[in-house]
Amino acid sequence: xxxxxxxxxxxxxxxxxxxxxxxxxxxxxxxxxxxxxxxxxxxxxxxxxxxxxxxxxxxxxxxxxxxxxxxxxxxxxxxxxxxxxxxxxxxxxxxxxxxxxxxxxxxxxxxxxxxxxxxxxxxxxxxxxx
Amino acid sequence: xxxxxxxxxxxxxxxxxxxxxxxxxxxxxxxxxxxxxxxxxxxxxxxxxxxxxxxxxxxxxxxxxxxxxxxxxxxxxxxxxxxxxxxxxxxxxxxxxxxxxxxxxxxxxxxxxxxxxxxxxxxxxxxxxxxxxxxxxxxxxxxxxxxxxxxxxxxxxxxxxxxxxxxxxxxxxxxxxxxxxxxxxxxxxxxxxxxxxxxxxxxxxxxxxxxxxxxxxxxxxxxxxxxxxxxxxxxxxxxxxxxxxxxxxxxxxxxxxxxxxxxxxxxxxxxxxxxxxxxxxxxxxxxxxxxxxxxxxxxxxxxxxxxxxxxx
Numbered sequence: 001x002x003x004x005x006x007x008x009x010x011x012x013x014x015x016x017x018x019x020x021x022x023x024x025x026x027x028x029x030x031x032x033x034x035x036x037x038x039x040x041x042x043x044x045x046x047x048x049x050x051x052x053x054x055x056x057x058x059x060x061x062x063x064x065x066x067x068x069x070x071x072x073x074x075x076x077x078x079x080x081x082x083x084x085x086x087x088x089x090x091x092x093x094x095x096x097x098x099x100x101x102x103x104x105x106x107x108x109x110x111x112x113x114x115x116x117x118x119x120x121x122x123x124x125x126x127x128x129x130x
Numbered sequence: 131x132x133x134x135x136x137x138x139x140x141x142x143x144x145x146x147x148x149x150x151x152x153x154x155x156x157x158x159x160x161x162x163x164x165x166x167x168x169x170x171x172x173x174x175x176x177x178x179x180x181x182x183x184x185x186x187x188x189x190x191x192x193x194x195x196x197x198x199x200x201x202x203x204x205x206x207x208x209x210x211x212x213x214x215x216x217x218x219x220x221x222x223x224x225x226x227x228x229x230x231x232x233x234x235x236x237x238x239x240x241x242x243x244x245x246x247x248x249x250x251x252x253x254x255x256x257x258x259x260x261x262x263x264x265x266x267x268x269x270x271x272x273x274x275x276x277x278x279x280x281x282x283x284x285x286x287x288x289x290x291x292x293x294x295x296x297x298x299x300x301x302x303x304x305x306x307x308x309x310x311x312x313x314x315x316x317x318x319x320x321x322x323x324x325x326x327x328x329x330x331x332x333x334x335x336x337x338x339x340x341x342x343x344x345x346x347x348x349x350x351x352x353x354x355x356x357x358x359x360x361x362x363x364x365x366x367x368x369x370x371x372x373x374x375x376x377x378x379x380x381x382x383x384x385x386x387x388x389x390x391x392x393x394x395x396x397x398x399x400x401x402x403x404x405x406x407x408x409x410x411x412x413x414x415x416x417x418x419x420x421x422x423x424x425x426x427x428x429x430x431x432x433x434x435x436x437x438x439x440x441x442x
Contacts, residue, residue, distance in 0.1 A: 017327060024323040028308035034295065034326075035305035035397050038412050046419075095391050095422065103391050126305075 003066040011057035016045055019062055023073065030069050032125050040071065040123045043104035047075055047087070047119055050097050054083035069125035074111075076118030084110060087119055188255045196249055207244050208237070211259060215240050218263050222271070228296075228407065232267055239266030287325040290315050295409055305398055305408060376422070383418040390415055 007022055009015035020041050027037045048060055055078060065072040078084070088110050090098035101108045107122040188210075194203035212233075219232035243262035247255060294314045298306040312319045376384055386404065389395045390411075397415070401408040 021323060021327060024308070024327070025320070028319045028323065031307045031309065033305035033307050034311065035408065035412075037308070038397065042416065042419075095387060095419075099391060100419075103394065 005064045005066070007062040007064070008059050009062070011052060011060050013049065013052065015060065016048055019044060019048065019060070022062075023064065023071070026064055026066055026071055030066060030071065030125055032071075032123075036123060036126050039104040040073070040121075043101050043121055043123075044073060044075070046097060046100055047121070050086055051075065051078055051080075051083055054078070054080040054086070071123050073121045073123070074118050075121075077113065077116035078118070079116045084117055185254060189249075192244070192247055192249060192255065195244070196247070204244060207255070208240060211240050211244075211255070212237065214256065214259065215263055218260065219267060222267050227271070228292075228410075232270070235270040236263045236267050239263035242266070284321075284325050284328050287315060287317055287321060288329050290317075291322065291325055292407075292409060296407055299398065299401075299408055305396075378421050379418050383414060383421070386411060386414050387418050387422075 005022065005026065007019060009018050023040055023044060024037055027040065032040070044062075051057065051060070061076065063074040065074075086097040087101065087108065088098060090096050101121065105121040105123045107120075109120040111118045111120055188207070191203040191207045194200040195207070215236040216233055219229060219236045222232055223229045239262040240259055243255070243259035247258055291311060294311055295306065298310060298314060302310070306314075308319045308322050312322045315322065317325070379387070382404065386400055389400045389403065390397070395403070397408045397411045401411045404411070
């Protein structure tokens with residue numbers, strides 16, 4: 001059974017704290033480790049900061065789907081081609097937004113819709129080795 | 131025998147010509163924690179070296195350093211007095227900071243004391259170094275203030291969480307969950323999340339900052355006063371052509387970013403390799419990325435980190 005949580009916060013850096021708290025609560029519910037959460041926080045922060053830099057936004061919309069031990073975080077819709085490129089394309093060998101997201105979450109998908117796009121980040125709970 | 135060897139043998143003030151003293155440094159290095167708790171400096175020598183001998187050796191090494199610029203004498207003094215630093219740092223270890231961090235900060239005070247020591251004043255180095263070391267540690271606590279008002283309860287929980295995380299990671303052999311942290315810290319998961327969030331309002335002293343609290347390109351950063359660097363730092367540097375943004379990072383920051391984003395190591399794995407806590411790795415990654423962002427813009431036009439292998 002999945003659970004959807006929608007969030008709309010002001011398009012400001014200080015609002016990212018609210019997003020982190022919500023993600024943290026949901027991550028705790030599916031037993032994410034501190035490290036899993038930290039990675040998800042950083043990925044979300046970087047994506048939303050880049051969005052704030054790239055375009056004029058009134059608010060930031062974030063949809064979180066809790067699916068078993070996985071969080072699916074969708075941010076947007078955005079319209080900046082520059083932001084799309086930052087998320088989707090990397091020349092390789094440098095720490096750009098694309099590389100950051102790829103390393104911090106399990107999957108990143110740019111979803112096109114009506115001339116805009118959203119960014120889906122999928123983070124699964126780490127396997128317990130010990 | 132080369133010229134350098136001849137000079138050492140013929141130098142009447144050479145450290146090697148003082149029987150037993152070079153060996154004493156090695157012995158200090160090998161001392162365990164138990165020995166350190168009872169030893170507050172070189173004057174309390176477990177091998178029976180007398181206080182007078184210690185003072186003579188101190189004065190000898192100080193003269194070597196201040197009159198002849200002998201860096202080895204300086205290093206020997208630092209090594210000899212590290213037990214004093216550890217002893218003083220231990221007094222402040224219950225305040226929520228890592229003991230090793232306090233030792234490093236205290237070592238900066240020791241180095242300042244050695245560098246500023248005035249041979250003509252006739253005081254013992256222990257007497258002069260102790261207030262310098264304590265002062266440095268106190269300044270560290272003073273500078274690590276909260277940049278925004280955070281309720282005391284959350285501050286205390288944050289400090290408690292740092293300790294709990296350090297205890298749980300080796301015990302669980304993995305990063306703990308929020309629920310595990312909450313249980314161990316006797317708090318609710320919501321309180322844990324709130325405390326972790328507020329920790330972003332906690333200032334930390336930049337290792338790039340001048341120990342004098344001033345900025346300036348010629349000033350050495352605190353990082354320059356800290357312990358030896360892992361050889362892998364240089365190996366990484368050798369293999370990688372660094373982008374200008376990376377030049378603003380210190381070697382450890384570059385190394386950690388390299389491990390996280392190019393080698394794909396987790397924070398815990400990096401923590402183990404570098405010898406710091408996972409939380410510290412997390413903070414360093416954030417801080418380093420922030421520096422990069424400031425340096426090269428918002429990562430939209432990043433300069434390439436090319437492997438030298440690519441150029442061949």
